[in-house]
Amino acid sequence: MTVEETPRFDAYDNVYGRSRIESKIDNIVMGKDAETGETWQVARLSLYHGADLWNEIRESNDYELEIDLRPRSWWGLQTIAEHHSTEDEGDIDIEDPFIVQRGLIELYERVLDRPFDPETADKYNTRYGDYDRMLAFFYYDNRDIGGNVNGRVGFAYTKTQEEVFNREILYGLGYRINDKWSVAFEHRYDLERGELYRQKYEVRRVMNCLEGALLINERESGWDFGVEFSVTGIPGTRIRF
Numbered sequence: 001m002t003v004e005e006t007p008r009f010d011a012y013d014n015v016y017g018r019s020r021i022e023s024k025i026d027n028i029v030m031g032k033d034a035e036t037g038e039t040w041q042v043a044r045l046s047l048y049h050g051a052d053l054w055n056e057i058r059e060s061n062d063y064e065l066e067i068d069l070r071p072r073s074w075w076g077l078q079t080i081a082e083h084h085s086t087e088d089e090g091d092i093d094i095e096d097p098f099i100v101q102r103g104l105i106e107l108y109e110r111v112l113d114r115p116f117d118p119e120t121a122d123k124y125n126t127r128y129g130d131y132d133r134m135l136a137f138f139y140y141d142n143r144d145i146g147g148n149v150n151g152r153v154g155f156a157y158t159k160t161q162e163e164v165f166n167r168e169i170l171y172g173l174g175y176r177i178n179d180k181w182s183v184a185f186e187h188r189y190d191l192e193r194g195e196l197y198r199q200k201y202e203v204r205r206v207m208n209c210l211e212g213a214l215l216i217n218e219r220e221s222g223w224d225f226g227v228e229f230s231v232t233g234i235p236g237t238r239i240r241f
Contacts, residue, residue, distance in 0.1 A: 018052050025046070062084050066078070067080075086129075134155075156168050215227070
């Protein structure tokens with residue numbers, strides 16, 4: 001099976017050995033409703049930085065910014081941005097097993113001004129490509145205040161070097177029919193290809209100390225059907241999870 005045929009989220013799922021320093025800070029603002037006394041997280045700003053001291057493939061730095069604004073407890077806007085950059089491109093490790101392919105790819109694309117073999121290019125981008133990712137969406141959930149609806153609509157974007165991996169609109173909606181049954185769906189529409197490329201559907205049933213669901217996913221290459229059971233409590237007790 002080639003790299004292109006292997007199911008994955010994107011080209012950066014691979015994990016390599018490394019030593020790394022990471023730091024994160026969260027700034028949180030809480031709010032309280034004057035009439036009901038309800039409290040909730042009104043705003044959150046999270047800043048993250050990760051720096052490699054050693055990496056099996058190539059040292060890198062990562063910066064992440066996450067903003068969550070929730071004027072009311074049942075709706076809000078969340079934005080997440082990430083920048084990944086490798087170290088000085090002038091550093092060359094002659095022991096790197098990919099060094100020959102790397103040189104050939106760069107020479108080929110500079111001379112012919114077009115991408116090389118997609119599978120080899122994916123391997124190259126995984127190891128050496130800087131990339132930027134962004135996810136922004138509006139969400140709504142009124143179930144905690146007696147409602148039956150939750151949903152979100154947003155935009156996702158990934159770019160490595162000069163290649164856009166995905167530019168898509170995502171949207172989903174869930175509806176609680178009653179105390180026992182609920183249904184939900186989520187779609188992802190690819191603006192680059194002009195097609196709906198990911199579909200997810202769910203039917204969920206709440207039982208005594210159990211919760212079951214039928215999951216249906218469409219992943220371009222076919223449909224997946226799954227059954228999920230979760231333990232939500234211990235029978236005969238008041239313990240609930």
